[in-house]
Amino acid sequence: MDKSHLFEVYEDLDRRNVVLSFKGDLTSNLLTSILHVIEKKLDRYDESTPVKRKVFNVLVECLQNLYLHSNVDDQDANSKLSVIVMVAKSDNGYNILTGNVVPKENVKLLSERLTDINKLNKEELKNLYLETLTDGKRTSKGGGGLGFLEIARKSKQKLEFGFVPYNDKTSFFSLNVKITQ
Amino acid sequence: MKNLIIKGEAKTPTVEFDYNKGELVISGRSIPENSIEFYKPIIEWLELLKVSDKDKVVLDIKLEYFNTSSSKCILDVFKKLEEIKAVGKEATIRWYFEGDDEDMEEAGQDFSAIIKVPLELITVDEL
Numbered sequence: 247m248d249k250s251h252l253f254e255v256y257e258d259l260d261r262r263n264v265v266l267s268f269k270g271d272l273t274s275n276l277l278t279s280i281l282h283v284i285e286k287k288l289d290r291y292d293e294s295t296p297v298k299r300k301v302f303n304v305l306v307e308c309l310q311n312l313y314l315h316s317n318v319d320d321q322d323a324n325s326k327l328s329v330i331v332m333v334a335k336s337d338n339g340y341n342i343l344t345g346n347v348v349p350k351e352n353v354k355l356l357s358e359r360l361t362d363i364n365k366l367n368k369e370e371l372k373n374l375y376l377e378t379l380t381d382g383k384r385t386s387k388g389g390g391g392l393g394f395l396e397i398a399r400k401s402k403q404k405l406e407f408g409f410v411p412y413n414d415k416t417s418f419f420s421l422n423v424k425i426t427q
Numbered sequence: 428m429k430n431l432i433i434k435g436e437a438k439t440p441t442v443e444f445d446y447n448k449g450e451l452v453i454s455g456r457s458i459p460e461n462s463i464e465f466y467k468p469i470i471e472w473l474e475l476l477k478v479s480d481k482d483k484v485v486l487d488i489k490l491e492y493f494n495t496s497s498s499k500c501i502l503d504v505f506k507k508l509e510e511i512k513a514v515g516k517e518a519t520i521r522w523y524f525e526g527d528d529e530d531m532e533e534a535g536q537d538f539s540a541i542i543k544v545p546l547e548l549i550t551v552d553e554l
Binding site for chain 2: 274277278281282295296299300302303306307310313314372375376379380384390392393395396400
């Protein structure tokens with residue numbers, strides 16, 4: 247990467263009002279640090295307590311989704327892939343953007359799950375959340391199957407997502423969660 | 428029976444379970460990636476409490492944040508209190524939240540709707 251390219255990246259982040267960005271391996275300690283940094287920043291920007299709480303809650307779920315699902319091949323611990331996280335200011339709040347590489351065979355399932363969640367209203371989201379909370383199940387990754395539901399409930403807006411083919415076996419999954427005042 | 432004391436950290440809550448007083452407090456934030464591991468000793472302690480002589484317990488939940496991984500474990504804790512109540516002991520849950528925290532209030536109402544132990548919602552200015 248030459249100097250001018252780095253400047254382009256800088257300008258792009260600046261133009262998008264990115265307050266925090268990270269690309270790389272996500273470890274548990276790093277996750278803690280990112281949360282710590284964003285809390286300090288929100289304090290410094292004098293954001294209202296409800297906005298601070300929502301950004302923090304949604305970021306926790308997004309980061310933990312990335313953390314749990316950034317292993318493409320569970321058999322091989324070395325295959326931990328890098329993820330991307332961005333928190334950007336918007337006109338009326340914040341956008342929390344995350345991206346990670348997922349196995350191709352998961353694309354359909356993920357896409358259907360998010361499409362289904364986007365069809366639900368507040369009451370339906372709550373009911374599905376409670377149903378999932380009480381089902382006594384844990385996913386293979388130790389999650390509770392509640393992450394996206396919680397993100398949708400907290401954000402109160404449709405989840406924006408997309409997939410870009412990465413190689414023959416994987417796709418890049420991006421998620422944009424909007425938090426408004 | 429010994430008290431259960433766990434010091435809170437960046438992603439895990441403070442746990443102060445006082446056997447003699449029958450007062451159990453979970454406070455701070457509960458956002459670990461793996462909550463099952465963290466909640467295991469809590470569930471085990473409650474299992475012992477169930478078969479102990481203690482006839483009255485109050486559980487105070489004073490959480491600022493909890494993640495979805497913790498929510499299933501918190502439900503497991505409440506289910507243990509249901510069992511404690513079912514063997515004839517008195518069990519109460521007090522769910523504290525900051526007055527302007529609608530999400531935390533709603534979370535308390537959600538739990539209240541699905542468990543068979545009295546859950547009291549308590550508003551405070553600051554946790």
